[in-house]
Amino acid sequence: MPRKDCGSKWKEAGRRRSFSSGFPEQACKDFAIWDRIPTFLMKRRRFLGSVTGGALAGAVGVGNAAPQPTVPPLAGPLIKTPAVLMAPRADGIEVVWAVGRLCRGWVEWKSADGATGKASEDAFGFVPQGDRIVRVKVDGLKPGTAYQIRAVAESGDGEKAHEETEWKSFRSLDAKAASTTFVVWNDTHQWNDTITALHQAPPKADFLLWNGDTCNDWSQEDWLAPTLLHPGGQDVSDGRPMFVVWGNHDVRGKWAFRMPELVATPSGRPYYAFRSGPVAFICLHTGEDKPDDHPSFGGRVAFEALRREQAEWLKTVIAQPEFRDAPYRVVFCHIPLRWTEEVPDAQYQKGGYDAFSRFSREAWHDSLVAWKTQMVISGHTHETAFLPGNEKFPYAQLVGGGPKPEAATWIAGTADKSALKFVMKDLSGKVVQNVSFKPLV
Known part of the structure; x- marks a missing residue:
C-alpha cells in the first residue's frame, strides 16, 4: 500500500485498540512511553505486552482470546507431548x-x-x-x-x-526429487486458537517451517515444552516434519537459553541449509531487533558475533554444488532484510526497534546477491508485505502476518521444473499474496 495509507491505517488501529483487564496494570503504565515513538516504529507494537525485568517484552495481540502458553499434557506418566519430527x-x-x-x-x-x-x-x-x-x-x-x-x-x-x-x-527429503511442497508459519506467540487454525488449514507437505517468535518470551521455564512441542494442544509435525527458525522473541526471558534443548536443526546450530527437490533453502538467525548492548537484554545476548559467523558460513554454503546449482533459491529469516519504510534511526533510546534487520542485511547482502537469492521469507512486523526485487536489492521479500487470528497467515510453497510458487492465505482462506519465479537454471 502507499506509504501514507499504511501510516493512517495504523494510526487508526492504534486509536481503536484497548488493553485486556486480565493483564498487570503496570504493563499498561509502561506502554505510555510508546506515545513518544513515531508512528512508523509502532506498526507492530500496538498490541498487548508484558513486562519482564523492567523491559518491554510484549508481542502478543489483543484479540478474542488471550495467549495461552500451556496446554494439558498427555495422560501417560512418561510421555507428555507428541513426538515432534524435526530437522528432516x-x-x-x-x-x-x-x-x-x-x-x-x-x-x-x-x-x-x-x-x-x-x-x-x-x-x-x-x-x-x-x-x-x-x-x-x-x-x-x-x-x-x-x-x-x-x-x-x-x-x-x-x-x-x-x-x-x-x-x-x-x-525423508530428496534433493533429486522433481518437485517439493512446504508450509510456512510465523509469529504465533502462544496464541492457541491461531495455532490450531494454522495446523488445520494447510495440506500435508514435505516440511513445515516455523519462522520465528514461537513465544512472547521465556519468563517461565514450564512454557518451553508445551509451546514448542505441543503448541495449542496440536501435534504440529503430523503430516509435515518441522524446521524452526529463531525469532527475536524466542531469545527473550531468563529461560530462553534452554530453547536449544528442545529445537533440533540439521547443523546443530540456529542457522543451516538444506535442499528439497529443486529448491535450496538457507535458514538464518537475525537475532534481536535492537543492539546487543540495549539495556532490555541485560547483557544476555551476543548476536553481533553470530551474524558475522553466519556471514562467513554463507560464503562457503553458496559455493557448494547442491546450493550453487539449485534451480530455485530461498532464504528464511525471522526479521525482514527489507521493509516498506526503512528509517535511518530506529530510536532505540526511546523504545524503538528494527522493523527490518539492517545489521543482518549489511552482513549477508553481498552473499545473497552473489547466490542469486530469489526470495527472502520473514515475519516479525505482524503486517503482511511483498517487496519485489529491484536493482539495489535483487532478492524479493515476503513477510507473513501476526498472532491474532484475524492477522495470521500461512504460506504454501510449491516448486517443480516450471515454477516456484508462494501462495499466502489468511485463516479464512483468502489469498493475500501470490508470487511465482522461473527457474534460474
Missing part, C-alpha cells in the same frame, strides 16, 4: 518429546518395503535419556522414502513404566 534430512530426522520424569527413550521406524530400524544411542554412547526432554537422532534412512516412526520411553528411576507414541508418517 535426506538420510534421517531428529525426534524430540517431553517426559514427566527421568526416563530413557529411543525411536523405532519402518518403511513400506519392509525395512525396520531403531535409533537408541547418542553421540556419547548413552541411550538417549532425560528428566524433561528426550531427543533421538535417526540416521541411515533413504532419500525420498516414506517412513513410519514412533517414540518409546521407559522409566529410568527404578519404577517400571513403558510408553509408546502412535506411529507417525513422514517422507
Whole structure:
C-alpha cells in the first residue's frame, strides 16, 4: 500500500485498540512511553505486552482470546507431548518429546518395503535419556522414502513404566526429487486458537517451517515444552516434519537459553541449509531487533558475533554444488532484510526497534546477491508485505502476518521444473499474496 495509507491505517488501529483487564496494570503504565515513538516504529507494537525485568517484552495481540502458553499434557506418566519430527534430512530426522520424569527413550521406524530400524544411542554412547526432554537422532534412512516412526520411553528411576507414541508418517527429503511442497508459519506467540487454525488449514507437505517468535518470551521455564512441542494442544509435525527458525522473541526471558534443548536443526546450530527437490533453502538467525548492548537484554545476548559467523558460513554454503546449482533459491529469516519504510534511526533510546534487520542485511547482502537469492521469507512486523526485487536489492521479500487470528497467515510453497510458487492465505482462506519465479537454471 502507499506509504501514507499504511501510516493512517495504523494510526487508526492504534486509536481503536484497548488493553485486556486480565493483564498487570503496570504493563499498561509502561506502554505510555510508546506515545513518544513515531508512528512508523509502532506498526507492530500496538498490541498487548508484558513486562519482564523492567523491559518491554510484549508481542502478543489483543484479540478474542488471550495467549495461552500451556496446554494439558498427555495422560501417560512418561510421555507428555507428541513426538515432534524435526530437522528432516535426506538420510534421517531428529525426534524430540517431553517426559514427566527421568526416563530413557529411543525411536523405532519402518518403511513400506519392509525395512525396520531403531535409533537408541547418542553421540556419547548413552541411550538417549532425560528428566524433561528426550531427543533421538535417526540416521541411515533413504532419500525420498516414506517412513513410519514412533517414540518409546521407559522409566529410568527404578519404577517400571513403558510408553509408546502412535506411529507417525513422514517422507525423508530428496534433493533429486522433481518437485517439493512446504508450509510456512510465523509469529504465533502462544496464541492457541491461531495455532490450531494454522495446523488445520494447510495440506500435508514435505516440511513445515516455523519462522520465528514461537513465544512472547521465556519468563517461565514450564512454557518451553508445551509451546514448542505441543503448541495449542496440536501435534504440529503430523503430516509435515518441522524446521524452526529463531525469532527475536524466542531469545527473550531468563529461560530462553534452554530453547536449544528442545529445537533440533540439521547443523546443530540456529542457522543451516538444506535442499528439497529443486529448491535450496538457507535458514538464518537475525537475532534481536535492537543492539546487543540495549539495556532490555541485560547483557544476555551476543548476536553481533553470530551474524558475522553466519556471514562467513554463507560464503562457503553458496559455493557448494547442491546450493550453487539449485534451480530455485530461498532464504528464511525471522526479521525482514527489507521493509516498506526503512528509517535511518530506529530510536532505540526511546523504545524503538528494527522493523527490518539492517545489521543482518549489511552482513549477508553481498552473499545473497552473489547466490542469486530469489526470495527472502520473514515475519516479525505482524503486517503482511511483498517487496519485489529491484536493482539495489535483487532478492524479493515476503513477510507473513501476526498472532491474532484475524492477522495470521500461512504460506504454501510449491516448486517443480516450471515454477516456484508462494501462495499466502489468511485463516479464512483468502489469498493475500501470490508470487511465482522461473527457474534460474
